[in-house]
Amino acid sequence: MxxxxxxxxxxxxxxxxxxxxxxxxxxxxxxxxxxxxxxxxxxxxxxxxxxxxxxxxxxxxxxxxxxxxxxxxxxxxxxxxxxxxxxxxxxxxxxxxxxxxxxxxxxxxxxxxxxxxxxxxxxxxxxxxxxxxxxxxxxxxxxxxxxxxxxxxxxxxxxxxxxxxxxxxxxxxxxxxxxxxxxxxxxxxxxxxxxxxxxxxxxxxxxxxxxxxxxxxxxxxxxxxxxxxxxxxxxxxxxxxxxxxxxxxxxxxxxxxxPAVTAEDALGDLPPINARELLAEGKIARGARRFDIPVSYSRKKPSAYAHVMRAWPGHEAPSQGLTDHVIRFLPRDYELFARMNPGDQYPEAYKHAVTMFEERLAAARLEREVKEGSPEYKAMWDSIVPPYDASKFPNKWRKMWKDQPARTLMAHLGKDSYSHIHYDSKQARTISVREAARLQSFPDGFRFSGTMNPAFKQIGNAxxxxxxxxxxxxxxxxxxxxxxxxxxxxxxxxxxxxxx
The missing domain is CATH 3.40.50.150 (Vaccinia Virus protein VP39)
Incomplete structure (x- = not known):
């Protein structure tokens, strides 16, 4: 040189x-x-x-x-x-x-x-x-x-x-x-x-x-x-x-x-997305999500970390509202997410799902005969229980703790977000694009190009x-x-x- x-x-x-x-x-x-x-x-x-x-x-x-x-x-x-x-x-x-x-x-x-x-x-x-x-x-x-x-x-x-x-x-x-x-x-x-x-x-x-x-x-x-x-x-x-x-x-x-910044410190001031309510009201469906629809912050007092994310020099939060706060359409799993406990991974989620199936089956059998192995039985199982072998995918899912930092975000977020299920059981969903950005410490004014899956991948890779x-x-x-x-x-x- x-x-x-x-x-x-x-x-x-x-x-x-x-x-x-x-x-x-x-x-x-x-x-x-x-x-x-x-x-x-x-x-x-x-x-x-x-x-x-x-x-x-x-x-x-x-x-x-x-x-x-x-x-x-x-x-x-x-x-x-x-x-x-x-x-x-x-x-x-x-x-x-x-x-x-x-x-x-x-x-x-x-x-x-x-x-x-x-x-x-x-x-x-x-x-x-x-x-x-x-x-x-x-x-x-x-x-x-x-x-x-x-x-x-x-x-x-x-x-x-x-x-x-x-x-x-x-x-x-x-x-x-x-x-x-x-x-x-x-x-x-x-x-x-x-x-x-x-x-x-x-x-x-x-x-x-x-x-x-x-x-x-x-x-x-x-x-x-x-x-x-x-x-x-x-x-x-x-x-x-x-x-x-x-x-x-x-x-x-x-x-x-x-103490380390927690998931709740990072996400607590973002507007809630109650997935089960949106599903029941027909306000969430399969298909592309628009990133440019602004939403207001919740009324909860922002943490010191949230203040940093809102006021990052050169990338301040948009005056018209927060963008990219969109989630995946996972209708089979919203109820299951609500049942999971903080820290639960896929084996625990699978057990919860089997219990939910047994409850649904018992309720159905009070009204009519549902034979094991019948088309109705199989359809009910498929509508509740995820198809993955619990012994082979132990880390595929995880529900976050609100009082700890999140586990590592990966590029795999671009394919699914089960590794980061929101800690709030009422919301019962995986994290949004903006929440993934918050967990990775991208400020609220930072914009992501492309659709939801590429945005998740960009965040996970960063x-x-x-x-x-x-x-x-x-x-x-x-x-x-x-x-x-x-x-x-x-x-x-x-x-x-x-x-x-």
Whole structure:
């Protein structure tokens, strides 16, 4: 990398310029939103999914066409991206690169080192998903950012015994960066969701800084499943302590911090949607949902978290009312949702359904004969009991607790929302698009492109903006401290061999 370019970027930042960000694999913009509110300039994004790309352009560039079109990173060079966005010279275009290749990119990499993949890409020519990693490195090499942020699932630390994060650090160090990674849970940073992710930060050596991660702002005792997931992810580090030199232990959350934001904190001020009443009145039916119909907030006093969601700078709640507050049409299951207890998963839901069937059957037999196995018997069963094997799908459903953060939202929300059944039995439904956005910490003024299923998918795929804000704030502090104190190493960058 050209040391002069790095020094020019640092000089521009020292003069008060905002760090200019490129978000790769940007989705609808969870990371972008956190960096924007922390004072960065969102200058460009690369996203392949058309709906997510339109959402990103809508929220960060007023829907400008050049920022709203999907981009295939495997077919778009850094120079072509700059030309498309009208940014001029490639090396001068961005100061920070954020994002992270989807974890599927590493599915067939095996145990070979990622540095070897970069040096010998022909070995992986038959696996296009590996190209996502190569493209990420190509973009970092071309844009020469002063800082990098990557995000991925915790299992990236133990992918078939391979530590992808450590190997990524090896590559970045060879390119002139200091690097570190850790595991962070969103619930410790004010997000009403227990979402565990790996984050990797890197800074140019010219800044003369060390990697550090933000301190938690909230406290929670994580359920056993999350601690277990973290232990599995860290297994490779425990077995290869000598090689795990870039891992940084997460800053601890202490009991003196405020308690984690709960599902009720997040959703309590949103207008209720009583699904059974709407069904009885014929006001909900199968078909597309309109996102643009505004609704008023409930009269319940909003929590401190709800205030943040309503007043997020640049994405304030619409004056005409809340949008995207729409739910799935699930007529078979509304009554079952009402029967479920907080924390119930699919096996418990199935038992409740069988009990409901037996009650309905007994009532029917008071009036007429209903033989087991008859068409009426089967029709009654199908109208009440879900068809999934309770022994094979234990985690398919879950009714939320109102006094805890929600469990992890997944992209699977785009197919169904049974993983997040509303805690309010009166409403008896799965969460709405806007409620999913609240649980992920997207502000009420953030708009989602596409229909309901793509919107759910975009939300589930995103990095929680409040967690991204915490990381971005720490990165901004680190960069400002470096440039303000003129801690710039003017020595020529050492060769890759010397620093690896």
């Amino acid at each position: 050209n040391n002069d370019i790095i020094l020019r970027k640092l000089a521009r930042l020292q003069a008060g310029g905002k760090p200019r960000v490129l978000d790769l694999f940007a989705g609808c913009g969870g990371i972008s939103l956190g960096f924007e509110v922390a004072g960065f300039e969102m200058r460009g994004a690369v996203e392949f999914d058309p709906d997510a790309a339109r959402s990103h352009g809508l929220n960060f560039h007023a829907g400008a066409a050049e920022h709203s079109e999907p981009i295939d990173i495997t077919k778009t060079s850094p120079a072509e991206l700059c030309m498309k966005l009208g940014l001029g010279a490639v090396a001068e275009a961005f100061d920070v690169v954020v994002g992270g290749p989807p974890c599927q990119a590493f599915a067939r990499v095996g145990r070979s080192k990622l540095r070897e993949i970069e040096e010998h890409p022909e070995a992986f020519i038959h696996d296009p998903r590996a190209q996502l990693y190569l493209k990420y490195l190509e973009y970092v090499e071309a844009f020469q950012p002063v800082a990098v942020l990557m995000e991925n699932v915790p299992d990236i630390l133990n992918h078939g015994g391979q530590n992808i994060a450590e190997e990524t650090c090896d590559v970045l160090k060879s390119k002139g960066y200091v690097c570190g990674y850790t595991l962070l849970n969103a619930a410790f940073y004010g997000v009403p969701q227990m979402r565990e992710r790996m984050f990797l930060m890197a800074y140019r050596r010219e800044l003369s800084v060390q990697v550090s991660f933000p301190a938690p702002t909230h406290y929670l005792v994580l359920p056993p499943g999350y601690e277990g997931s973290r232990s599995v992810a860290l297994k490779t580090l425990r077995n290869l302590v000598a090689d795990a030199h870039s891992y940084i232990a997460p800053p601890p959350a202490t009991e003196d911090l405020p 990095v929680p903006p409040l967690l991204a804000k915490a990381l971005a704030t720490r990165m901004m502090q680190t960069i400002k401290q470096a440039v303000n104190e003129q801690k710039v190493n003017n020595e020529p960058r050492r060769s890759a061999a010397a620093v690896s």
